[in-house]
Amino acid sequence: MAEFGVERKDVNGVSVLYIKGYLDAHTAPEFEQAIRQLLNEGRYKIVVNFKDLSYISSAGLGVFMGFIEEIRNNKGDIKLSNMTDKVFRIFDLLGFPSLYEIFQDEQEAIEKF
Amino acid sequence: MAEFGVERKDVNGVSVLYIKGYLDAHTAPEFEQAIRQLLNEGRYKIVVNFKDLSYISSAGLGVFMGFIEEIRNNKGDIKLSNMTDKVFRIFDLLGFPSLYEIFQDEQEAIEKF
Amino acid sequence: MDQKRGRYHLNTPSSSENLGQIRDFVGEIARKAGFTEEYVNKIQIAVDEACTNVVQHAYKGMIPKDIDVLVEVNSDKLTVTVSDQGRGFDPHSFPPLDMNAYFANLKRGGLGIYLIHMLMDEVEFMINPGRKNSVRMVKFLHPVESSERKQNQKILLEKSRERKRHAVSE
Amino acid sequence: MDQKRGRYHLNTPSSSENLGQIRDFVGEIARKAGFTEEYVNKIQIAVDEACTNVVQHAYKGMIPKDIDVLVEVNSDKLTVTVSDQGRGFDPHSFPPLDMNAYFANLKRGGLGIYLIHMLMDEVEFMINPGRKNSVRMVKFLHPVESSERKQNQKILLEKSRERKRHAVSE
Ligand SMILES: Nc1ncnc2c1ncn2[C@@H]1O[C@H](COP(=O)(O)OP(=O)(O)O)[C@@H](O)[C@H]1O
Ligand SMILES: Nc1ncnc2c1ncn2[C@@H]1O[C@H](COP(=O)(O)OP(=O)(O)O)[C@@H](O)[C@H]1O
Numbered sequence: 001m002a003e004f005g006v007e008r009k010d011v012n013g014v015s016v017l018y019i020k021g022y023l024d025a026h027t028a029p030e031f032e033q034a035i036r037q038l039l040n041e042g043r044y045k046i047v048v049n050f051k052d053l054s055y056i057s058s059a060g061l062g063v064f065m066g067f068i069e070e071i072r073n074n075k076g077d078i079k080l081s082n083m084t085d086k087v088f089r090i091f092d093l094l095g096f097p098s099l100y101e102i103f104q105d106e107q108e109a110i111e112k113f
Numbered sequence: 114m115a116e117f118g119v120e121r122k123d124v125n126g127v128s129v130l131y132i133k134g135y136l137d138a139h140t141a142p143e144f145e146q147a148i149r150q151l152l153n154e155g156r157y158k159i160v161v162n163f164k165d166l167s168y169i170s171s172a173g174l175g176v177f178m179g180f181i182e183e184i185r186n187n188k189g190d191i192k193l194s195n196m197t198d199k200v201f202r203i204f205d206l207l208g209f210p211s212l213y214e215i216f217q218d219e220q221e222a223i224e225k226f
Numbered sequence: 227m228d229q230k231r232g233r234y235h236l237n238t239p240s241s242s243e244n245l246g247q248i249r250d251f252v253g254e255i256a257r258k259a260g261f262t263e264e265y266v267n268k269i270q271i272a273v274d275e276a277c278t279n280v281v282q283h284a285y286k287g288m289i290p291k292d293i294d295v296l297v298e299v300n301s302d303k304l305t306v307t308v309s310d311q312g313r314g315f316d317p318h319s320f321p322p323l324d325m326n327a328y329f330a331n332l333k334r335g336g337l338g339i340y341l342i343h344m345l346m347d348e349v350e351f352m353i354n355p356g357r358k359n360s361v362r363m364v365k366f367l368h369p370v371e372s373s374e375r376k377q378n379q380k381i382l383l384e385k386s387r388e389r390k391r392h393a394v395s396e
Numbered sequence: 397m398d399q400k401r402g403r404y405h406l407n408t409p410s411s412s413e414n415l416g417q418i419r420d421f422v423g424e425i426a427r428k429a430g431f432t433e434e435y436v437n438k439i440q441i442a443v444d445e446a447c448t449n450v451v452q453h454a455y456k457g458m459i460p461k462d463i464d465v466l467v468e469v470n471s472d473k474l475t476v477t478v479s480d481q482g483r484g485f486d487p488h489s490f491p492p493l494d495m496n497a498y499f500a501n502l503k504r505g506g507l508g509i510y511l512i513h514m515l516m517d518e519v520e521f522m523i524n525p526g527r528k529n530s531v532r533m534v535k536f537l538h539p540v541e542s543s544e545r546k547q548n549q550k551i552l553l554e555k556s557r558e559r560k561r562h563a564v565s566e
Binding site: 232233234235236237238239241243244246247250251254255258292 | 402403404405406407408409411413414416417420421424425428462
């Protein structure tokens with residue numbers, strides 16, 4: 001099914017994950033898998049580009065919570081970029097912007113590392 | 114709701130109706146209305162362009178049946194063009210191509226008048 | 227979790243504005259069950275026809291109740307049962323259509339039940355006026371050749387091709 | 397035919413693969429009822445959270461039954477009731493979340509019920525283990541100011557803005 005997809009691009013030390021479609025309890029494991037793969041390769045500097053993500057539920061938010069400690073313990077971070085208003089609203093409603101930096105633009109996020 | 118729409122273009126004596134979306138028992142009255150309007154204006158040479166029609170049920174087919182006699186009695190015709198395979202299959206299944214000329218292309222259909 | 231088994235149930239008011247929702251519902255299940263877009267469309271049309279009949283005929287002269295759509299997915303087939311609690315009807319009073327006669331008359335309507343038969347592999351009516359009137363439609367995932375139905379369909383398709391040739395040579 | 401009234405009922409197997417279908421179902425009705433896309437999305441998320449809980453918790457250690465979603469549209473509100481026949485739980489054992497503490501712990505999960513409260517205007521649980529456990533969620537079409545809830549939401553939003561400023565000034 002084409003309901004969720006994730007693609008990856010490595011830009012020097014930073015990895016960008018492009019997520020698209022619907023991120024919910026059904027598709028979260030696929031996204032988790034993609035992050036786990038990065039950590040297995042020792043890549044802890046991660047930007048998630050939300051450009052094509054049309055939906056997120058708390059199961060999707062949970063993926064970010066699940067890895068943040070391990071990532072920061074390894075001097076890395078997850079930075080978020082290119083959210084639509086619809087998706088940003090749910091991050092904002094729960095106060096996630098206090099824990100994760102959210103950028104308008106992928107390039108900005110990459111440069112912050 | 115944006116589930117069905119019809120637009121009209123007059124090319125000399127021929128009127129082209131562009132139908133888009135879903136043509137079913139709910140939306141058929143809107144299409145009927147557009148044809149009725151043409152007949153009220155005495156325009157009996159009609160091409161229906163199916164380019165953007167994604168779905169048709171028998172209620173949609175019924176609209177064609179409902180006007181064909183009146184139109185042909187007035188020396189006019191309804192010609193059909195630009196059907197997707199999906200929509201053509203249902204016309205074909207019921208043998209409608211024996212009653213209505215179906216063209217690949219709108220221009221062809223217009224020129225046949 | 228077996229994606230190819232399951233029971234899905236949708237119940238909506240008997241109004242044509244809900245036909246789109248019903249098509250989406252059935253389409254999504256059929257797609258997940260493994261049907262190609264061509265067959266998803268066929269199933270959607272058959273279900274649409276059955277539901278349109280509920281909206282247009284079932285509750286004539288009654289307070290409208292609902293349209294009930296049950297979809298059952300098995301490993302080899304999808305079964306859709308459309309039910310109403312309306313006045314019922316005699317499904318046998320509609321003989322198979324002769325499309326040539328149909329077109330000669332230039333009348334409209336009367337195609338729904340015929341289409342359902344054409345589009346689905348098995349069709350069965352269960353009528354209990356005022357209680358539960360159902361049409362049960364089956365589509366197989368990997369159709370087996372052999373049935374009489376297939377034979378009939380071939381004949382009809384040949385007729386339709388004939389007509390097309392006719393139209394083109396006009 | 398009043399587009400603003402009606403009962404819609406959807407019943408699917410308790411599996412996460414059906415969450416998309418449930419969202420589509422609820423979204424279509426909410427849209428027709430007159431909610432803007434922003435509110436359609438909020439309602440979809442709340443319903444998704446309730447259904448995700450059914451999939452993940454309701455039938456633990458049991459043979460899974462189904463997810464039942466009832467949508468009722470009135471002229472002034474939309475009510476969604478998500479029910480299961482699972483083991484039930486005590487909805488009062490989850491005190492309102494303190495998001496600062498939540499983030500300090502860096503734990504995951506535990507946001508669903510909190511989110512439902514944040515997104516909907518009225519939320520009510522009815523628990524009958526093994527028979528019927530429901531969460532009933534209401535969203536008003538034209539929200540009236542005044543309720544305590546609104547007040548709470550404002551405070552929370554202020555907190556969230558504070559945090560954002562914090563993040564930006566990092
Ligand atoms: N659910 C139903 N309840 C009552 N009558 C029905 C129902 N479905 C079909 N019918 C009857 O069967 C007839 C044939 O239906 P159909 O082939 O779909 O053509 P149409 O609906 O265009 O008349 C209808 O005209 C109606 O009298
Ligand atoms: N339908 C349900 N059946 C059984 N338990 C439930 C149900 N819904 C919620 N719960 C319980 O409530 C808890 C809190 O739910 P929630 O806030 O959605 O967070 P999470 O699902 O991430 O744990 C769940 O962990 C579960 O124990």
